[in-house]
Amino acid sequence: MNARMKRFDIWSMITAAIFVGYIVFLALPLFMLLIKSFFDGTTGEFSLAYFTKFFSKAYYMNAVWNSIxxxxxxxxxxxxxxxxxxxxxxxxxxxxxxxxxxxxxxxxxxxxxxxxxxxxxxxxxxxxxxxxxxxxxxxxxxxxxxxxxxxxxxxxxxxxxxxxxxxxxxxxxxxxxxxxxxxxxxxxxxxxxxxxxxxxxxxxxxxxxxxxxxxxxxxxxxxxxxxxxxxxxxxxxxxxxxxxxxxxxxxxxxxxxxxxxxxxxxxxxxxxxxxxxxxxxxxxxxxxxxxxxxxxxxxxxxxxxxxxxxxxxxxxxxxxSFQKTSGKIFVPGYSLDSYRAAFSKVGDSILNTFLLASITIVIITLSASLIAYVTVKRKGAVANVLDTFTMLPYIVPGSILGIALLVTFNKQPLMLSGTAAILIAAFVIRRLPYTIRSSAAVLHQVSDSIEEAAISLGSSPMRTFFKVTMPMMISGVIAGAIISWISVITELSTSIILYTGSTRTMTVAVYTEVVRGNYGVAAALSTLLTVATVLSLLLFFKLTGKKEVSM
Missing domain, CATH: 1.10.3720.10 (MetI-like)
Structure with missing residues (x-):
């Protein structure tokens, strides 16, 4: 009985919850994408027509060879x-x-x-x-x-x-x-x-x-x-x-x-x-x-x-970004007109970017800490499978993950398309590995005996984690969170698929303004992104004492 209770402790429930998250927001969308590719969009019948169309036309194969x-x-x-x-x-x-x-x-x-x-x-x-x-x-x-x-x-x-x-x-x-x-x-x-x-x-x-x-x-x-x-x-x-x-x-x-x-x-x-x-x-x-x-x-x-x-x-x-503009072109002279135009025309995208990124990083920080602990300290078959799950976002391009999420969550009971939640879910899944890796690297150096001593003194497993283990791995967590933050605010491939008018981000706004030829506004927004990136890196260097980043 004791062995069974030990096996199904609080960490087992946390591991199960993490698996559910990955299954719902990564495995299920990819599976739905797979199913959709094998069924005709008009008749709903099983078909290989999409694959036949792709491999039979030089237009599509040329794109593949171009990418390679x-x-x-x-x-x-x-x-x-x-x-x-x-x-x-x-x-x-x-x-x-x-x-x-x-x-x-x-x-x-x-x-x-x-x-x-x-x-x-x-x-x-x-x-x-x-x-x-x-x-x-x-x-x-x-x-x-x-x-x-x-x-x-x-x-x-x-x-x-x-x-x-x-x-x-x-x-x-x-x-x-x-x-x-x-x-x-x-x-x-x-x-x-x-x-x-x-x-x-x-x-x-x-x-x-x-x-x-x-x-x-x-x-x-x-x-x-x-x-x-x-x-x-x-x-x-x-x-x-x-x-x-x-x-x-x-x-x-x-x-x-x-x-x-x-x-x-x-x-x-x-x-x-x-x-x-x-x-x-x-x-x-x-x-x-x-x-x-x-x-x-x-x-x-x-x-x-x-x-x-x-x-x-x-x-x-x-x-x-500091040059004067006349319509869509730069003219001699300097001003802050591009920044004024950026805040007045697409100011909501600036707020959206930092709000969505902040929520994402809070979720990533907590999730990565728990996942890193499970994969490092709770060794076994389950931990190995979870570690494999964390590697999948490296393989799946952002645009494909965005499409998979839209295909899966565009109807009830979980209608997320068009909301900020689907963007946050995509950002978390894609950028979680950065913080997991940096957290796990620090956690490998934390001796098990420290936790065992705390538990032997009556501390619960979760209290031990948050009061003893977490402070020792916080440097790795923060380092990974900052790198995840930078990658979230500069993300385009997922955002361009999932955004709506109310959830547009700065990268989408920059891309849109460049396509429209509004180079001044695009330059101002790009500069703001660069400044945010530099400040984030300086914070990373200050907190870690490093002058380099381990990817």
């Missing part, structure tokens, strides 16, 4: 650009390295579509750089639109993720391995390729997977700068929300194909990473050293140039 081309290219470029950058920053003393790391981090935290909008202003047909090079030097810049523009924006946006992953991995490499290689006359790039790359391969694969998934799921960038270069997220959006009547069944079928493809890539990455994994403990970690000559100059130029280019979109958007 973009994601593979972005992933490879991000590794090629950011891998050496992390190596240089880890092994060579770079002046202002702390500031540079923070700027690189900031460049990765803004919404990708804001970068697309900024590069249109810089390198578009009427862009400032385009016109300057044409008028002064007679140089005609290549077209920024289409594949090349998407590649530029996403590579600059996602390279910092590889930089952060590789930088963290290099801290665990023992310097004696490099010294041993040098003693065998293995130096320079050969040393990096023969010694370091095999050691950090699992990290490169993990970072590469994250870049791949984000690039594959991105909606705003190809929508703004693609100009006909259609990718799968754009295709799904157009099929689901069409001016001539969208076909949600066909959109569901495409979504199922995308999820299966993403799952295959995820499992393949896990398989390769497990086969290539190494256990590393750096007793003599790599430390940046001062070097001289051409190598030192080249290292500084490389680091500074990347940082400048990565930060250029945010800086230029902020600059244009």
């Amino acid at each position: 081309k973009v994601t593979v290219s972005v992933t490879i470029l991000a590794i090629v650009v950011a891998g050496p950058l992390a190596y240089v920053m880890s092994t060579i003393k770079i002046k202002g390295s702390t500031t540079i790391r923070i700027l690189i981090l900031i460049s990765s935290m803004s919404a990708p579509f804001i970068g697309a909008y900024a590069w249109i202003l810089l390198l578009g047909r009427s862009g400032i750089i385009t016109k300057f090079l044409s008028q002064v030097f007679g140089i005609e810049m290549p077209d920024i639109y289409g594949f090349s523009g998407i590649l530029l924006v996403l590579t600059l946006q996602l390279s910092p993720l590889i930089f952060m992953y590789v930088s963290g991995a290099l801290k665990n490499v023992d310097h004696s391995l490099l010294e041993a290689a040098e003693s065998m006359n293995v130096t320079g790039l050969r040393k990096m390729w023969k010694v370091l790359v095999p050691l950090i391969t699992p990290t490169l694969l993990a970072g590469g997977l994250l870049v791949f998934m984000r690039a594959f799921a991105d909606f705003g960038t190809p929508m703004l700068i693609g100009e006909g270069y259609r990718t799968v997220p754009v295709l799904i959006f157009n099929e689901f929300i069409s001016e001539v009547g969208g076909d949600d069944g066909f959109a569901a079928a495409i979504s199922v194909i995308v999820v299966l493809f993403a799952t295959t890539v995820f499992l393949l990455q896990k398989y390769v990473a497990n086969r290539k994994s190494y256990s590393m403990s750096a007793l003599n970690p790599i430390e940046p050293k001062k070097i001289k000559g051409v190598a030192n100059i080249a290292a500084h130029v490389y680091v500074y140039l990347f940082t400048i280019v990565a930060m250029m979109p945010q800086v230029y958007v902020a600059y244009t």
Whole structure:
């Protein structure tokens, strides 16, 4: 009897409640999406017509190949650009390295579509750089639109993720391995390729997977700068929300194909990473050293140039937000008119963004703390299944989750479509993993004996959790919550599917204003988002004492 009571304690009920939440807001919507893809929208009969239509027409297959081309290219470029950058920053003393790391981090935290909008202003047909090079030097810049523009924006946006992953991995490499290689006359790039790359391969694969998934799921960038270069997220959006009547069944079928493809890539990455994994403990970690000559100059130029280019979109958007506008175009002179227009025209979106994000973070903080505790301290089959559930949002693109939630909750008994609740549910499901991971990382370091001592003194399990365990894991919870907050306020792909006039967010407002050509208002809103992101990161650094983020 005692064993049974111990098995079904308060934590068992909490685990069951967490499972119910995931089943209702993640598993059930995805299942409903699957069902919808196999039944004809008109007759209601079982049919493979949607899948036949998708695979039989070159129009749809081209979108798939476009997405694969973009994601593979972005992933490879991000590794090629950011891998050496992390190596240089880890092994060579770079002046202002702390500031540079923070700027690189900031460049990765803004919404990708804001970068697309900024590069249109810089390198578009009427862009400032385009016109300057044409008028002064007679140089005609290549077209920024289409594949090349998407590649530029996403590579600059996602390279910092590889930089952060590789930088963290290099801290665990023992310097004696490099010294041993040098003693065998293995130096320079050969040393990096023969010694370091095999050691950090699992990290490169993990970072590469994250870049791949984000690039594959991105909606705003190809929508703004693609100009006909259609990718799968754009295709799904157009099929689901069409001016001539969208076909949600066909959109569901495409979504199922995308999820299966993403799952295959995820499992393949896990398989390769497990086969290539190494256990590393750096007793003599790599430390940046001062070097001289051409190598030192080249290292500084490389680091500074990347940082400048990565930060250029945010800086230029902020600059244009203070320019005067005449109608939809910028004119000479400076004013706060764009900010006044932003608050008067779409001020509700600013309030909605921070209100929805605040509610989301409260739910995420409590849920992540409980989930992290269950998966770390309540080891077993149930905890392993729950841990798998928490990984699913990494695989499911935001637009697909949005469609799945709309398909599931657009009728009674749980009518959520058109409400703020469905947006909050989507935000929580998508961004919960960030806080779970950071909370679990801290919880692994908390000894079980501390809790056992509290319980032996008469404290209940829940009182022990909130009074003893929670204070010890609070740093990880707060760190993850801040990163989740940043990702929520810059979210577009889910918001664009789920929003209504009363629940419009800042990212949706920016996207809408860019499409309408109201660049001043879009710049003002984008700058407000960037300021909120920077302030959030500064708070993260202050509370954690770190100058980097573990993704």
